[in-house]
Amino acid sequence: MTINRLGSGESKLETGISYLLIAGVIISLILEIIGIVILYHSYGHLAISRDAGMFIQGHDFFSFIYQQFQGKHLEGSGALFMTAGIIVLILTPYIRVIASVIYFGWEKNIKYVLITLFVLAVVTVSLALH
Amino acid sequence: MTGREWSNNIASDIIMLNIVSLGLLSILVGFLGSLTGLGGASILVPILVFFGVPVKEAIASAMVAIIATSSGSASSYVRERITNIRVAMYLEMFTIIGAIVGATITTVIHATYLYFFFAAFLLTAFIKFRSSLSEEYVPAERQDRVSRWLQLKGSYFDESTKKVVEYRATNALLGGAGMMVAGLAAGMLGIGAGAFKVTVHEKILKMPTKVSSATSNFIIGMTALAGVSVYLFSGLLNLTLMAPMAVGTTIGAMVGGRILNKISNRSLRILFFVIVAYLIVQMLYKGVVSL
Numbered sequence A: 001m002t003i004n005r006l007g008s009g010e011s012k013l014e015t016g017i018s019y020l021l022i023a024g025v026i027i028s029l030i031l032e033i034i035g036i037v038i039l040y041h042s043y044g045h046l047a048i049s050r051d052a053g054m055f056i057q058g059h060d061f062f063s064f065i066y067q068q069f070q071g072k073h074l075e076g077s078g079a080l081f082m083t084a085g086i087i088v089l090i091l092t093p094y095i096r097v098i099a100s101v102i103y104f105g106w107e108k109n110i111k112y113v114l115i116t117l118f119v120l121a122v123v124t125v126s127l128a129l130h
Numbered sequence B: 001m002t003g004r005e006w007s008n009n010i011a012s013d014i015i016m017l018n019i020v021s022l023g024l025l026s027i028l029v030g031f032l033g034s035l036t037g038l039g040g041a042s043i044l045v046p047i048l049v050f051f052g053v054p055v056k057e058a059i060a061s062a063m064v065a066i067i068a069t070s071s072g073s074a075s076s077y078v079r080e081r082i083t084n085i086r087v088a089m090y091l092e093m094f095t096i097i098g099a100i101v102g103a104t105i106t107t108v109i110h111a112t113y114l115y116f117f118f119a120a121f122l123l124t125a126f127i128k129f130r131s132s133l134s135e136e137y138v139p140a141e142r143q144d145r146v147s148r149w150l151q152l153k154g155s156y157f158d159e160s161t162k163k164v165v166e167y168r169a170t171n172a173l174l175g176g177a178g179m180m181v182a183g184l185a186a187g188m189l190g191i192g193a194g195a196f197k198v199t200v201h202e203k204i205l206k207m208p209t210k211v212s213s214a215t216s217n218f219i220i221g222m223t224a225l226a227g228v229s230v231y232l233f234s235g236l237l238n239l240t241l242m243a244p245m246a247v248g249t250t251i252g253a254m255v256g257g258r259i260l261n262k263i264s265n266r267s268l269r270i271l272f273f274v275i276v277a278y279l280i281v282q283m284l285y286k287g288v289v290s291l
Helices: A002-043 A061-070 A077-106 A110-129 B003-008 B019-036 B040-050 B055-079 B085-108 B111-134 B145-149 B172-189 B194-204 B209-231 B239-262 B265-289
Strands: B153-158 B163-168
Touching: A002 A077, A002 B019, A002 B055, A002 B085, A002 B239, A061 A077, A061 A110, A077 A110, A077 B055, A077 B209, A077 B239, A110 B085, A110 B209, B019 B040, B019 B055, B019 B239, B019 B265, B040 B055, B040 B111, B040 B239, B040 B265, B055 B085, B055 B111, B055 B172, B055 B209, B055 B239, B085 B172, B085 B209, B111 B172, B111 B194, B111 B265, B145 B172, B153 B209, B172 B194, B172 B209, B194 B209
Parallel strands: none
Antiparallel strands: B153 B163
């Protein structure tokens, strides 16, 4: 009985989340590798840099994403690609929670809508405040 | 002193690695972490410290790499329907709170404490590994009211026995408390704390071993995100550390996962003991010399 139930709705959630996770990781790692290659072409070496431009800086994750698209805070596209990779990586589990909220809402499972909303709210506030 | 000021006070020439060597080292560590069940970050943080990376930066960067490694390996378990997403979502409420508190503690305490906390946590992994060798999985006889209300049950198809295994999780509240401790350790030390989480799933929530591992893997990604949310703008996240660590540990873990079934348990046990013993000694040494 359980298998039949899982075979319908919840399996779609699982398939969707599975592709979301792997896509997020692959895109992120490709961006990191492109960033490293560009960094090498720009500087001719691949030292662990302690330059301020190599540290993530900002006040709130969501405006930080916007600033990257504006190209205001980073010099050199190597660092920009690497930052974009980190943003995609952070967004991967974040979008996974949003997808879960939508799914449980669609299933009218109020308990799990509230549970997933709690997780989403805590992570959103923490990303926005730190 | 803020993390920003702290990290700027460290001389650049004491880090004996570059992006390529760190990437290759991360592949090896991701591979070993996957084989032994320790996870890449538990091994990588002490090794980075050994090569001169400040411990707080090593912890913060490892937390980012964990999102990649965990999401990559969680993907296949989710697709095979071994992961219990409802159990994971419920337990994530506790791990993310623990991780945020843990990461906040790390940003404010003196680095010396972190060496000792890290060594102590590795010691618990060592003890748990010994106990897990002797105990078999015991299904829950009855489900408590809270676990039943939370619909903490499920089923999966076991490839080795070709049977559908149905299970009911129990002790939801105690399990939640255990996961908060796991989250605290994860956020504080920049690790997945997978061994600890799996133990909570198996021994407290009474879930089957495969479901415990798969669900723990899934939760680790969200716990790491909560930890990263604290470290994000603390001045500890260095792109030239994070990029090779994320790429390397993920590739290493994928390779390790593929050959896991081809290596004997005896070899894995010896590997586990050697690695954990080395990491404990390394972190204790660092802690003592920094006193």
